[in-house]
Amino acid sequence: MTTVAAIIKPTADAPFEVGTIERRAPRANDVVIDVHYAGICHSDIHQAREEWGKAIFPMVPGHEIAGVVTEVGDAVTKHQVGDRVGIGCFVDSCRECENCLAGEEQFCLKGNVATYNGREYDGEPTYGGYSKQIVADENYVLSIPEGIELDVAAPLLCAGITTYSPLKHWGAGPGKQVAIVGMGGLGHMGVKIAHALGAEVTVLSQTTSKEEDGKRFGADHYYATGEEGTLKSLRGRFDLIINTVSADLDIDAYLSTLKLNGSMVFVGLPENTQQFRVFSLVGGRRSLAGSNIGGIRETQEMLDFCAEHGIGSQIELIGADEVEGAYDRVVRSDVRYRFVIDTATIG
Numbered sequence: 001m002t003t004v005a006a007i008i009k010p011t012a013d014a015p016f017e018v019g020t021i022e023r024r025a026p027r028a029n030d031v032v033i034d035v036h037y038a039g040i041c042h043s044d045i046h047q048a049r050e051e052w053g054k055a056i057f058p059m060v061p062g063h064e065i066a067g068v069v070t071e072v073g074d075a076v077t078k079h080q081v082g083d084r085v086g087i088g089c090f091v092d093s094c095r096e097c098e099n100c101l102a103g104e105e106q107f108c109l110k111g112n113v114a115t116y117n118g119r120e121y122d123g124e125p126t127y128g129g130y131s132k133q134i135v136a137d138e139n140y141v142l143s144i145p146e147g148i149e150l151d152v153a154a155p156l157l158c159a160g161i162t163t164y165s166p167l168k169h170w171g172a173g174p175g176k177q178v179a180i181v182g183m184g185g186l187g188h189m190g191v192k193i194a195h196a197l198g199a200e201v202t203v204l205s206q207t208t209s210k211e212e213d214g215k216r217f218g219a220d221h222y223y224a225t226g227e228e229g230t231l232k233s234l235r236g237r238f239d240l241i242i243n244t245v246s247a248d249l250d251i252d253a254y255l256s257t258l259k260l261n262g263s264m265v266f267v268g269l270p271e272n273t274q275q276f277r278v279f280s281l282v283g284g285r286r287s288l289a290g291s292n293i294g295g296i297r298e299t300q301e302m303l304d305f306c307a308e309h310g311i312g313s314q315i316e317l318i319g320a321d322e323v324e325g326a327y328d329r330v331v332r333s334d335v336r337y338r339f340v341i342d343t344a345t346i347g
């Protein structure tokens with residue numbers, strides 16, 4: 001075991017503190033990673049504050065991890081000491097179910113092992129990226145290509161793949177009209193990736209306060225949904241809508257902006273049950289769907305794609321003592337567009 005400095009949430013109600021956790025000694029297939037940067041995902045906040053049901057404490061959140069390999073187990077073939085690598089939302093899966101065998105480990109039927117607030121199959125709790133080091137099986141460690149800096153690469157491991165996967169699955173590309181609802185941590189990645197895939201991109205945001213940024217990230221059009229009549233004016237416009245917001249939506253109004261055979265895909269997670277009229281679907285053979293992160297193979301594909309197109313997240317770099325304040329700002333949507341912790345500032 002190795003003692004490692006980390007940013008720890010002792011309980012749901014207690015503030016973060018810097019302390020230490022134990023990491024396992026590397027097994028034959030393990031990679032030891034010096035964590036350089038860890039992104040703050042909105043789901044970190046939900047879990048650290050125990051808003052999604054019972055959580056495991058003490059907790060070290062963080063599933064947007066970028067760093068450098070410092071040691072490898074005897075049987076490791078995929079990574080070498082000195083490699084730039086990343087870890088996303090899970091660090092293991094059953095490797096046997098039909099979804100794992102299809103490379104869709106995010107939908108592992110046994111349940112994959114979450115990077116934090118989870119348990120390894122042997123029962124040990126997992127601790128995430130708000131720490132100076134992490135140990136993980138090589139098969140769940142991604143390569144970060146040269147061409148993306150590690151700090152702006154970190155958020156790709158969750159926010160990047162969460163938007164890339166549905167954009168690919170539902171065929172975003174040249175000739176397609178894609179709308180991204182919301183321009184926060186997820187939404188701004190959706191805009192960059194959809195644009196790089198060749199789609200014509202529209203941002204649908206409450207206000208036009210981020211319009212300049214949106215256009216810079218690659219949006220062709222930008223509309224304020226808070227203004228009367230906006231969605232009505234966009235009737236029948238889109239092939240695909242990716243909804244990144246977790247607020248309640250007038251789903252019927254959004255469905256009406258889809259073309260024939262269009263799809264509206266949820267990646268944001270509203271707390272409340274949402275409602276819509278079935279008429280809104282059958283009228284245009286439309287689909288309402290959801291998507292959750294991506295598998296290991298597709299996450300690697302996304303990282304390679306982002307490197308090739310010069311895509312990173314737009315970040316605000318913070319220190320270990322700023323996490324609590326950053327959480328409050330994320331809840332207020334006051335971040336442009338992802339907080340990333342510089343782990344050199346831990347302890």
Ligand SMILES: [Zn+2]
Pocket residue numbers: 041042043044063158159
């Ligand atoms: Zn996340």
Ligand SMILES: [Zn+2]
Pocket residue numbers: 093094095096097098099100101105107108109110111
């Ligand atoms: Zn599985």
